[in-house]
Amino acid sequence: MKTPCIGMCKNNDGICSGCHRTMNELQIWRKIDDTQQQATIDQIQGKQSTHTCEQCGKPAYCDISAGKSHCWCFDIEQRDTSSIQTDGCLCRQCLSKLPLK
């Protein structure tokens, strides 16, 4: 089974601070197939991206931009983005570092 886990799993209010999967993704991980696992890993690691994170300039992936109806960011505790001067979505790393709303 593919996994981006780096052995530093910690639930950071809905998102793993080690591998940046959401708790929802962790729960369904064994049920999704190899292709879906690889796609999720690529999205987390920036190999697949829809835009650039305006906070850190790295590739980021928004499921909504990709045409889906549900984004990974809906599954984590809502973060306070009031300090961020952007309308665009942040990458998982940057979003998970923000304080809770």
Ligand SMILES: [Zn+2]
């Ligand atoms: Zn970022």
